[in-house]
Amino acid sequence: MTTRRMMVAAAAVLALGLSACGSDDPETDTGAGGDSEAEGLKVGIKYDQPGLGLKQGSEFTGLDVDVATYVAKELGVEAGDIEFIQAPSAQRETLIETGQVDMVVATYSITDARKEKISFAGPYFIAGQDLLVRSDDTSITGPDTLDGKKLCSVTGSTSAQKVKETVPGVNLQEFGTYSECVAALASGAIDALTTDDTILAGYAAQEQYKGKLKVVGQPFSEERYGIGLKKGDTAQCQKITDAIKKMISDGEWQKIVDKNLGPANYKAGAGNPPTPDACA
């Protein structure tokens, strides 16, 4: 029964979605109406985060990619019509504001500062800042055991700022990308890498680090991943929120999480699956 009602809702969503897109994007306004194969969707994702958003050749894999594909399907866009565009952290707001992407699904934490520029649908996942250490390291069990340890994170990132706040005087090495931190961690030059546990799980599951690294599992912050949209696009936000709700209720959410983060023995933390916020 519920499935049928959902399908009706989805169909309505689809029709609305297309007309909404058509009206604010002159280039793609071909008067397609409710036709399901009418137009593509431009989605900003990360290209370099295993388990979340990774580009290998012309293949895209990861949690964000699967969520985007599911949501797009609910909006009436087939997987083949989605165009994935790279959305590095610093450019996400700009990409949305200038209309270069229709939505951003790229480990995008919902924050008040960002809400001033764009709108969010979701959260579709709740991550937390955690620590990645070598498998044989038992001395680090959480942020309070970091005294005298060498830590690594990305220049200027929220995680780097947060850990400086949580552990004053921490010995923090900052690099341009996480890959450099992971390499240094595996070689033993640093003791821990800190950022969102999802990102850490992705690295721990990579072929070359399998069994060598582990996620500590004591998250000390809450990162609510949302889908970034043009500011004030409540209609689209509502449709995406419905799609997320459906994804969680029909079990697809769990499948996506298991598929992408399961290999690292990662269990979704407290608060998952999340309840999406109301669109404002």
Added chain:
Amino acid sequence: MGEILSEYDVLGAFWVTIQLSVLSAIGSLLIGTVMAVLRVSPVAVLRLIGTSYVNIVRNTPLTLLMAFSVLGLSFILGLQLSDQATTNSYWWAVIMLSIYHGAFVCEALRSGVNTIPPGQAEAARAMGLTFGQSLSQVLLPQAFRGAIAPLGSTLIALIKNTTVAAVILGTAEAAGQLAEITENEGASLPTFFLFALGFVILTLPLGILFTNLSQRLSVKR
């Protein structure tokens, strides 16, 4: 804008940029002078060393040198300059900026030496001056004066290249600070222009100064 200036230590970040620039300028001038002397020396092996240095360093991206210094030299070979990660990165950044720009300083000076008519070196030798004496008394003083304009360009490039240090140094200097502000407040054009303005303030007067100096100090022949 005022909010950003009060909440973030933008001036402190530019102060670190200035420190990096001054220390690396001194370092690169020393390395560059030594290498230039090697490249004009009468001994073939020394010339080869100078030439190899310039060709290897000048053709290696600075980002790579920076990453290599901390990941390779410091982490794998254990050449730690300090136990504190930020201090370690700071000094490696100074060293790598010096090494990189040393190659350009060397070439600028060598071009300066080449502006001096060969007759002067021959005259110096005919007077009985040793290679060291003719270098320090005759050639280098003129070479610096002739090379002042390209040296100025190198210094300006160095100041702007300090931003590359952000890949190992974190948020201490200007580019890293901008990355942090962008992360927290979102990318905004005014913030970007604020930092761009900072670099204009640092480099524009230098550009004018060096143009002026090159005219006043040029060797009249």
